Amino acid sequence: MMKVTVVGMGLIGGSVARALNNKSFCVYGIDRDKNVIDFAVAHNIIKQCDNPIEQSDVVILCLYPEASLDFVKQNISKFKKDCIITDVVGIKTPLTDFFENGDYNLTYIGGHPMAGKEVSGFINSAETMFAGANFIITPTKGATEAQIGVVRSIAEAIGCATITITTAQNHDKIIAYTSQLPHVIATAMCDTPQLVKHKNFTGGSFEDVTRVAKINENLWCELFLGNKDNIIEEINRFSESLDKIKSAIISNDKQSLTDIMRNVRLVKEKIDNERY
Amino acid sequence: MMKVTVVGMGLIGGSVARALNNKSFCVYGIDRDKNVIDFAVAHNIIKQCDNPIEQSDVVILCLYPEASLDFVKQNISKFKKDCIITDVVGIKTPLTDFFENGDYNLTYIGGHPMAGKEVSGFINSAETMFAGANFIITPTKGATEAQIGVVRSIAEAIGCATITITTAQNHDKIIAYTSQLPHVIATAMCDTPQLVKHKNFTGGSFEDVTRVAKINENLWCELFLGNKDNIIEEINRFSESLDKIKSAIISNDKQSLTDIMRNVRLVKEKIDNERY
Numbered sequence: 001m002m003k004v005t006v007v008g009m010g011l012i013g014g015s016v017a018r019a020l021n022n023k024s025f026c027v028y029g030i031d032r033d034k035n036v037i038d039f040a041v042a043h044n045i046i047k048q049c050d051n052p053i054e055q056s057d058v059v060i061l062c063l064y065p066e067a068s069l070d071f072v073k074q075n076i077s078k079f080k081k082d083c084i085i086t087d088v089v090g091i092k093t094p095l096t097d098f099f100e101n102g103d104y105n106l107t108y109i110g111g112h113p114m115a116g117k118e119v120s121g122f123i124n125s126a127e128t129m130f131a132g133a134n135f136i137i138t139p140t141k142g143a144t145e146a147q148i149g150v151v152r153s154i155a156e157a158i159g160c161a162t163i164t165i166t167t168a169q170n171h172d173k174i175i176a177y178t179s180q181l182p183h184v185i186a187t188a189m190c191d192t193p194q195l196v197k198h199k200n201f202t203g204g205s206f207e208d209v210t211r212v213a214k215i216n217e218n219l220w221c222e223l224f225l226g227n228k229d230n231i232i233e234e235i236n237r238f239s240e241s242l243d244k245i246k247s248a249i250i251s252n253d254k255q256s257l258t259d260i261m262r263n264v265r266l267v268k269e270k271i272d273n274e275r276y
Numbered sequence: 277m278m279k280v281t282v283v284g285m286g287l288i289g290g291s292v293a294r295a296l297n298n299k300s301f302c303v304y305g306i307d308r309d310k311n312v313i314d315f316a317v318a319h320n321i322i323k324q325c326d327n328p329i330e331q332s333d334v335v336i337l338c339l340y341p342e343a344s345l346d347f348v349k350q351n352i353s354k355f356k357k358d359c360i361i362t363d364v365v366g367i368k369t370p371l372t373d374f375f376e377n378g379d380y381n382l383t384y385i386g387g388h389p390m391a392g393k394e395v396s397g398f399i400n401s402a403e404t405m406f407a408g409a410n411f412i413i414t415p416t417k418g419a420t421e422a423q424i425g426v427v428r429s430i431a432e433a434i435g436c437a438t439i440t441i442t443t444a445q446n447h448d449k450i451i452a453y454t455s456q457l458p459h460v461i462a463t464a465m466c467d468t469p470q471l472v473k474h475k476n477f478t479g480g481s482f483e484d485v486t487r488v489a490k491i492n493e494n495l496w497c498e499l500f501l502g503n504k505d506n507i508i509e510e511i512n513r514f515s516e517s518l519d520k521i522k523s524a525i526i527s528n529d530k531q532s533l534t535d536i537m538r539n540v541r542l543v544k545e546k547i548d549n550e551r552y
Contacts, residue, residue, distance in 0.1 A: 114479030134476050164476045174477045177470050182481040185461055188517035190540045194453050199547050200410050200440045201450045203390030205458040208484040213544045217537035224525050224533065235522050239515065241464035246511050249500050257500065261493035264466045268489045271475050 001026045004154070005052040005059045007071055009036045011117060012088050013062025014125025017045050019158035021127075028052035036122045053078045058150060060111070061087035061095075065222045069094055079106050086111040086151050090179065091227045092138045092168035099140050109151045110138035110168055113160055114179065118214040128159065135160035136175075138168040176230035181238060183220055184231065186213040277302045280430070281328040281335045283347055285312045287393060288364050289338025290401025293321050295434035297403075304328035312398045329354045334426060336387070337363035337371075341498045345370055355382050362387040362427050366455065367503045368414045368444035375416050385427045386414035386444055389436055390455065394490040404435065411436035412451075414444040452506035457514060459496055460507065462489040 002025050006017045009031040017040060020027050029046035030053070031037050040046045049055055053075055061068040068089050079085065085108045087095060092110040099108035115133040117124060135155040139148050148165065155163050166174075190213040224231055241260075248257040278301050282293045285307040293316060296303050305322035306329070307313050316322045325331060329351055337344040344365050355361065361384045363371060368386040375384035391409040393400060411431040415424050424441065431439050442450075466489040500507055517536075524533040 114477065116479065116481075134478060136477060162476050171477075174470075174474050177468075178474050178477045178482045179479055181465065182485040184518070184521055185465065185485055186481070187537055187540050188514055188521055189457065189461065190544055191517040191520070191536060192453075192513060194450075195540075195543050196547065198450050198454050199550075200438050201390065201412060201447075201454045202410060203455055204392065205462070205488045206454045208487045209458040209461055210544065211484045212481045213540050214548065215537050215541050217534045217541060220537060221530055221534045225528060225530065228525055228528075232522060232525060235518060235525075237468060238464055239518065241467040242460070242511060242515065244467070245460055245464055246508060249504055249508060249511075252501060252504075254497055254501065258493045258497045260467060261463055261491050261496060264463050264471075264489050265491050265493060267471050268466055268486065271472065272490065274475075 002058060002150070003028065003052075003056045005030060005049075005056040006046070006062055007059060008062035008067070009033075009040060009046075009122050009125075010062065011120045011122070011124050012113070012129070013060070014040070014045075014122035015127065015129035016060060016062060016088065016113075016158055018125060018127040019130060020154065021045050023157040025154075025157065028056065031122070033122075040122070051078075054080060056080060056083060058084045058086065058154070060154070061085065061089065063089075064219055065089050065091055065094060065226050069098060072098065076104055076106075079104075081105050082107070084109060084147055084150055086154070088113055090175065090223045092171045094226060096138065096140055096168035107143050107147050108140045109143050109148060110136075110140075110171070111151055111155065112136040112138070112171065112175070113155070113158065118212055120216055131159040132161045133159070135163045136171055137163060137165045138171050139165065140168075172227050173230050176227055176234045180220075180224060180227060180231045181234045183212050183215060184224070184235060185238070186210050187215060189213065278334060278426070279304065279328075279332045281306060281325075281332040282322070282338055283335060284338035284343070285309075285316060285322075285398050285401075286338065287396045287398070287400050288389070288405070289336070290316070290321075290398035291403065291405035292336060292338060292364065292389075292434055294401060294403040295406060296430065297321050299433040301430075301433065304332065307398070309398075316398070327354075330356060332356060332359060334360045334362065334430070336430070337361065337365065339365075340495055341365050341367055341370060341502050345374060348374065352380055352382075355380075357381050358383070360385060360423050360426055362430070364389055366451065366499045368447045370502060372414065372416055372444035383419050383423050384416050385419050385424060386412075386416075386447070387427055387431065388412040388414070388447065388451070389431065389434065394488055396492055407435040408437045409435070411439045412447055413439060413441045414447050415441065416444075448503050449506050452503055452510045453513075456496075456500060456503060456507045457510045459488050459491060460500070460511060461514070462486050463491060465489065 004025045005028040007030045028049040280301045281304040283306045304325040389406045
């Protein structure tokens with residue numbers, strides 16, 4: 001049975017541990033909060049182990065981006081030879097660069113389950129967090145098919161439905177659009193005193209567009225600054241579309257305005273129909 | 277029993293009729309599609325009536341903004357004396373201006389249930405569409421408390437939870453932020469070829485921010501152009517916040533970036549806690 005350590009038993013790490021539990025993995029956990037480990041052991045979510053890093057075939061980093069890199073650096077001599085290190089971090093180039101520019105007898109294969117919640121902590125973790133979600137795998141150079149298969153089996157075990165393999169660079173470029181931009185937009189949408197004043201004037205569209213404005217500011221600050229060029233490019237692209245719509249409204253250009261919305265609707269309908 | 281005619285049995289009108297049915301109202305319906313009326317009568321959602329406008333104490337316009345105004349103009353001599361005309365139209369000044377600048381022995385009291393779906397037509401209507409939703413009432417000058425009470429009773433009967441009374445001008449200013457801006461944002465977010473390419477890289481935040489991009493382009497074109505100054509003001513305010521976030525990212529200003537997100541989160545948490 002493969003031994004797996006989840007490092008950081010928060011919202012995502014806790015959910016990974018819960019979802020891997022009772023599958024064909026022996027799951028250990030590490031957390032700075034001893035109570036979380038005790039609780040998870042007592043509830044059979046993880047197994048007790050005094051030196052999980054040294055024991056594990058796979059280590060899953062479920063920490064913030066900078067903390068993940070720090071943890072690896074501080075524990076670099078402890079990992080088992082040929083250990084597979086993976087993670088759930090929202091940007092993939094920092095860890096990829098670290099491993100591709102060193103020689104540690106370890107294989108880093110990035111992982112990114114595209115799921116989360118607008119709350120944090122082990123207390124909010126759930127076994128079903130990743131059910132049906134997209135999962136992205138970013139192998140470093142030299143990773144074997146067998147090693148990539150191990151990360152794939154973890155993604156499947158936690159319930160992810162669609163697994164895509166790409167480079168760390170491509171991942172970071174794409175998620176700037178699919179994940180970071182929505183968080184920037186929700187924040188900008190709520191960055192106004194009107195938010196409080198008009199809560200009895202909202203409907204479903206407002207609730208949905210602003211849901212992730214209940215943002216973890218420390219995590220997302222790291223994610224944005226760690227993916228600066230990509231997110232700036234996406235904000236600029238979005239601003240151009242916004243300006244295009246604004247110009248059409250200002251000039252009463254019914255045709256352009258309708259065309260923009262129709263084209264968007266047709267593509268969105270196509271995607272949603274393929275998915276659901 | 278009060279006689280009510282729903283004009284336009286589409287997504288919203290159909291839902292209003294379904295929700296009013298079996299309450300203390302006698303509900304009639306008008307639709308350009310005779311099949312819809314026949315179906316609704318056959319399923320006891322509305323009652324058969326050959327001249328519903330002439331019979332009704334209340335007429336609820338559930339058409340597009342321009343069509344609502346056209347319907348009123350074309351039928352102005354048919355309404356019963358002292359009939360209350362209300363509607364579900366997303367902008368309130370056009371009908372308000374029409375009625376406040378004429379003398380028709382009719383009372384217009386605007387209504388806006390803040391609910392909908394990213395689909396259209398009677399086929400998608402549902403009795404529970406407005407359950408728990410916000411509802412805004414915009415009485416014209418001279419409307420009595422009793423008449424406003426009738427519209428309130430309709431809002432309650434269809435399931436709305438929070439009912440707010442304000443002016444048409446104030447309504448249009450506020451919903452530019454709470455309803456129109458989210459639709460503009462979702463559209464701009466999806467106005468890129470990336471939408472199709474990266475569908476396996478999306479998570480919940482993307483799904484939520486882009487949900488209403490499956491937009492009814494003809495309806496929303498009318499709504500945006502009919503509320504031009506207000507929506508432009510909101511787009512500009514939003515763009516300023518977006519630029520503020522962009523600048524903080526470009527200059528690596530961790531402090532400002534974290535502060536913006538923390539302030540937004542605290543207010544959003546407060547609102548959500550009060551609501552749910």
